[in-house]
Amino acid sequence: MHIKCLMAIVLFCANIIITRSKRYDNFILYKATPVEPDHLIFFQNLDRKKYIDVVFWKKPNKLFEDVHFIVNPSDKELLLERAQHFNLDLDVLSENIQRAFDSQIVKNYLRLRVESYSWTNYHNLVDIYQWLADLALKNPSVTGLMSIGKSAEDRDIFVIGINRSGAKSKVIVEGGMHGNEWISTEFLLYLAYNLIMSNRTANERLFELSKNYHWYLLPVCNPDGYEFSHNEDRLWMRNRRNVGHGYFGVDLNRNFDYKFGKHNIIPNSKDDSYGGPVPFSEPESRVIRDFVTKESEGLKYYFSFHAYGQKIVIPYSESKNNMEHDELDNLGKQAIIKMFRTSGVKYSISTGYGTRIAGNSAAWVKKNHKVKYVYTFFLRDNGTYGHALPPDQIQPTCEEALSGLVELMTAKPKRVRSNLFSPASRAAENLILLPCLAFIINCIIQFLAVF
Numbered sequence: 001m002h003i004k005c006l007m008a009i010v011l012f013c014a015n016i017i018i019t020r021s022k023r024y025d026n027f028i029l030y031k032a033t034p035v036e037p038d039h040l041i042f043f044q045n046l047d048r049k050k051y052i053d054v055v056f057w058k059k060p061n062k063l064f065e066d067v068h069f070i071v072n073p074s075d076k077e078l079l080l081e082r083a084q085h086f087n088l089d090l091d092v093l094s095e096n097i098q099r100a101f102d103s104q105i106v107k108n109y110l111r112l113r114v115e116s117y118s119w120t121n122y123h124n125l126v127d128i129y130q131w132l133a134d135l136a137l138k139n140p141s142v143t144g145l146m147s148i149g150k151s152a153e154d155r156d157i158f159v160i161g162i163n164r165s166g167a168k169s170k171v172i173v174e175g176g177m178h179g180n181e182w183i184s185t186e187f188l189l190y191l192a193y194n195l196i197m198s199n200r201t202a203n204e205r206l207f208e209l210s211k212n213y214h215w216y217l218l219p220v221c222n223p224d225g226y227e228f229s230h231n232e233d234r235l236w237m238r239n240r241r242n243v244g245h246g247y248f249g250v251d252l253n254r255n256f257d258y259k260f261g262k263h264n265i266i267p268n269s270k271d272d273s274y275g276g277p278v279p280f281s282e283p284e285s286r287v288i289r290d291f292v293t294k295e296s297e298g299l300k301y302y303f304s305f306h307a308y309g310q311k312i313v314i315p316y317s318e319s320k321n322n323m324e325h326d327e328l329d330n331l332g333k334q335a336i337i338k339m340f341r342t343s344g345v346k347y348s349i350s351t352g353y354g355t356r357i358a359g360n361s362a363a364w365v366k367k368n369h370k371v372k373y374v375y376t377f378f379l380r381d382n383g384t385y386g387h388a389l390p391p392d393q394i395q396p397t398c399e400e401a402l403s404g405l406v407e408l409m410t411a412k413p414k415r416v417r418s419n420l421f422s423p424a425s426r427a428a429e430n431l432i433l434l435p436c437l438a439f440i441i442n443c444i445i446q447f448l449a450v451f
């Protein structure tokens with residue numbers, strides 16, 4: 001009897017452990033392009049009703065714009081049947097998304113060895129916070145780490161400040177608003193490290209930027225969501241507040257008080273992009289609101305980092321045109337050309353009209369605090385791996401994003417070609433060939449001189 005009891009308990013516990021973390025074994029990642037109104041309606045209906053077990057990574061917005069989604073293997077047949085019914089082509093991007101997630105290696109950081117932190121793998125929250133503390137401890141004259149408040153589950157939300165003294169204007173950069181966008185957090189850490197370590201000889205423009213501004217970096221705006229994405233459900237994007245009826249989480253980037261709840265948002269606490277009952281209903285968005293408000297004087301730039309999609313977005317969502325933003329558009333385009341030269345990766349630029357995310361932090365900062373230079377970056381990639389971005393792309397993504405950010409903040413408005421990726425944009429690379437050529441000619445001359 002006792003043994004039976006014990007076994008039941010053991011089995012019960014084992015079951016808890018097994019079912020604790022959601023897996024995506026054999027979930028297929030698909031790409032499709034709605035080319036007929038029926039296709040778009042089919043996807044939008046599916047997104048609302050979820051009668052097939054799918055998760056949209058890139059939601060259906062408009063005709064001729066790609067849709068990305070994963071499907072539960074048990075519903076694959078049903079999906080294929082519906083797709084055939086609508087004459088809709090589906091491209092398989094990944095056969096097994098769990099395997100792609102498994103290769104997103106998370107490595108531990110060794111305490112007090114700041115330099116050992118590398119952008120060749122991802123990191124969990126405890127290690128990130130430890131590293132930030134070590135980084136601040138090692139560079140006390142230029143930087144400080146400060147908790148600006150707590151999340152729903154009582155985790156600290158940290159700001160790392162960088163001020164080499166004398167800076168008059170401020171820059172605020174936020175990342176990790178969505179728990180599953182790990183690359184945005186890694187970029188914020190990369191930015192912090194490079195700003196602190198920059199010097200005049202290695203990278204003058206970055207050094208000047210680190211000197212001319214007081215930087216405030218918020219690498220993990222949604223620590224509960226980040227932790228949950230690491231431990232329980234890789235795709236978790238919202239925070240973790242109990243919103244009742246057995247549901248958890250609000251999309252923090254829809255919880256700010258500008259156009260809250262507009263643009264056809266599904267007001268449903270089950271939905272992935274549920275923006276909350278009222279603006280600033282969430283502790284995390286309130287913490288960010290209060291911090292930005294406190295530092296709003298002299299705030300010149302506000303950057304928000306997300307993933308994925310390789311695009312730069314300028315507020316606002318209600319207009320297709322850039323309104324007063326010609327200069328912002330121009331600087332964004334120069335940043336895109338720079339990123340293309342750095343890595344050959346193509347970004348695009350638009351207003352928020354395409355994605356129509358209402359209640360986002362960027363638009364609220366711009367409207368409420370009259371900050372002119374507000375940009376949202378969606379980092380790599382453009383759909384190939386989506387949220388399963390492999391670790392060997394972390395460093396290159398960070399490098400290109402930093403080059404784009406520096407360009408954006410230092411360029412003067414000038415004419416840019418309508419084709420940002422024309423060969424002329426990359427011509428600068430050919431300069432590398434010249435030293436090679438000189439070397440070869442030199443070799444030939446030396447070779448001839450022997451005779």
Ligand SMILES: *[C@@H]1O[C@H](CO)[C@@H](O)[C@H](O)[C@H]1NC(C)=O
Nearest residue numbers: 163165166167168169170214
């Ligand atoms: C940066 O630090 C200096 C003192 O070290 C201070 O005078 C200045 O106000 C700070 N800049 C900002 C924007 O906070």
Ligand SMILES: *[C@@H]1O[C@H](CO)[C@@H](O)[C@H](O)[C@H]1NC(C)=O
Nearest residue numbers: 194197198199200201202203
């Ligand atoms: C400047 O930074 C580069 C690259 O990080 C480093 O190799 C160099 O030693 C630094 N120079 C000084 C003077 O600190």
Ligand SMILES: *[C@@H]1O[C@H](CO)[C@@H](O)[C@H](O)[C@H]1NC(C)=O
Nearest residue numbers: 066309310346347348382383
């Ligand atoms: C991203 O990929 C889509 C096709 O999947 C393409 O239409 C779009 O131009 C790409 N964007 C960039 C900036 O390369």
Ligand SMILES: [Zn+2]
Nearest residue numbers: 178181306307
């Ligand atoms: Zn996001």
